[in-house]
Amino acid sequence: MKKNNDHTAISKWINSIEKGQIRSLSQAITLLESTRVEDQNRARNLLEGALERLNKTGPTPTIRIGISGPPGVGKSSYIESLGMHLLSIGFRVCVLAVDPSSRVSGGSILGDKIRMERLSTQVNAFIRPSPSQQVLGGVTHATQSIMSLCELAGYTVILIETVGIGQSEGAVADMVDCFVLLNQPGSGDELQGIKRGILEFADILLVNKMDGATKYLAQQTLQSLRSTSQLINHSLKNYQVPIIGVSSIEETGISESWQAVAKFLEQATSIGYFEHKRQLQQEQWFKKLSEFYWLQYLHSAKHSTPLKNMLLKEMQSGKISILEAAQKFTRSLLNN
Ligand SMILES: Nc1nc2c(ncn2[C@@H]2O[C@H](COP(=O)(O)OP(=O)(O)OP(=O)(O)O)[C@@H](O)[C@H]2O)c(=O)[nH]1
Ligand SMILES: [Mg+2]
Structure with missing residues (x-):
């Protein structure tokens, strides 16, 4: 039920952006700029809805x-x-x-x-x-x-x-x-x-x-x-x-x-150079978003805390280098 409500609210929001309402646009931008994890789903739904509308x-x-x-x-x-x-x-x-x-x-x-x-x-x-x-x-x-x-x-x-x-x-x-x-x-x-x-x-x-x-x-x-x-x-x-x-x-x-x-x-x-540039824009966007999601994952991966603590200890006691610790940590996230 809540999901449906959200869906309707986002749809209305997109409608008023499309009508050129500055307040709705400003609020949407604020949501997209938010780095709070709890805002990410709404931001994504809003953007996907907007892109769908643009494609049409x-x-x-x-x-x-x-x-x-x-x-x-x-x-x-x-x-x-x-x-x-x-x-x-x-x-x-x-x-x-x-x-x-x-x-x-x-x-x-x-x-x-x-x-x-x-x-x-x-x-x-x-x-x-x-x-x-x-x-x-x-x-x-x-x-x-x-x-x-x-x-x-x-x-x-x-x-x-x-x-x-x-x-x-x-x-x-x-x-x-x-x-x-x-x-x-x-x-x-x-x-x-x-x-x-x-x-x-x-x-x-x-x-x-x-x-x-x-x-x-x-x-x-x-x-x-x-x-x-x-x-x-x-x-x-x-x-x-x-x-x-x-x-x-x-x-x-x-x-x-x-x-x-x-x-x-x-x-x-x-x-066709213009088209080529637009493709570059898409690639750049994809890259930036991937980096953003990756960093978010990196910071929110709670299951990795014990490993992180262990690696930090080993690093501090001189058992492994900082480079090795960081690399091991990243690899372990990739394997999960
Ligand atoms: N004489 C003259 N001064 C200018 C011109 N354009 C900008 N200025 C002055 O240059 C200064 C900087 O102008 P801004 O437009 O803020 O420059 P900016 O590149 O946006 O500055 P930042 O955003 O801080 O990097 C201001 O004092 C302007 O009045 C111009 O065409 N002629
Ligand atoms: Mg300026």
């Missing part, structure tokens, strides 16, 4: 864009300007934040900084700050699930803000259709630094703060990036990564940057 409505038209760059480069400001532009041309915009640094700093990208004041008051925009709980690697296992809920709620563009500080970009790049990298006005030397790691993920390169006191430096940076653009080896054949100057504050270059995104998506779709 056919391939989703929602575009997923990752926006990355170093702290303070203007990601939130750019998202606000781009978001307003997208609303003006008829999109419904959802903003999500993935904060790889919050595990260390306990902070949140949107928490106490720019709150996207204009965008957040628009009826066709939904902004969800970074959750406080994060999983290893910084990208939450829930982000993919949340994107699906936002699709169900009728958002046609999802913008994901993430700080570009290293390893997390690859994971975020695999979750989106287009990855936009913002650069600071700065010296050529700094650019060399950026190039090594993260440039390879970028589908679009922007230089922000092309205004006021930083305009000249930004222009130099733009030129310097353009002069090295042949070094960028994009995995989409014959695709030249566009390098565009923008001012998120003065709102210049914003619509040009969106045209670049649209053009990239068009080109990517025409040769």
Whole structure:
């Protein structure tokens, strides 16, 4: 009986998400972000119901864009300007934040900084700050699930803000259709630094703060990036990564940057690269979920406590190494 009640409640919940009710969507996201074991079944039922509904409505038209760059480069400001532009041309915009640094700093990208004041008051925009709980690697296992809920709620563009500080970009790049990298006005030397790691993920390169006191430096940076653009080896054949100057504050270059995104998506779709990326997104999602379930199993496997205690004792008395202990423990769980 209780199960049936739950089923009906979840079905109603999904209905109101589909109708675009923000409160229902927010509550659903909170449930998906929950790391409490007792929430997992409901979260799963909700997500499965939502995915079923999405499948019925056919391939989703929602575009997923990752926006990355170093702290303070203007990601939130750019998202606000781009978001307003997208609303003006008829999109419904959802903003999500993935904060790889919050595990260390306990902070949140949107928490106490720019709150996207204009965008957040628009009826066709939904902004969800970074959750406080994060999983290893910084990208939450829930982000993919949340994107699906936002699709169900009728958002046609999802913008994901993430700080570009290293390893997390690859994971975020695999979750989106287009990855936009913002650069600071700065010296050529700094650019060399950026190039090594993260440039390879970028589908679009922007230089922000092309205004006021930083305009000249930004222009130099733009030129310097353009002069090295042949070094960028994009995995989409014959695709030249566009390098565009923008001012998120003065709102210049914003619509040009969106045209670049649209053009990239068009080109990517025409040769099947878009589909390929969507498959990568599914793989990434599968991997993140498996890791999540595995960690949950690891922490909740009560039957393994005696073995764990024994191994800890052996380790502490120097009988076995810490590596051996951890390996033995993991293997024993796998065999159960
Ligand atoms: N002059 C100028 N300042 C800008 C521009 N965009 C952002 N800023 C300023 O740069 C600072 C950081 O902007 P944010 O949008 O918070 O940058 P962010 O990359 O989201 O920062 P984190 O989320 O902390 O990594 C703020 O003081 C903004 O006002 C721009 O186009 N021109
Ligand atoms: Mg920000």
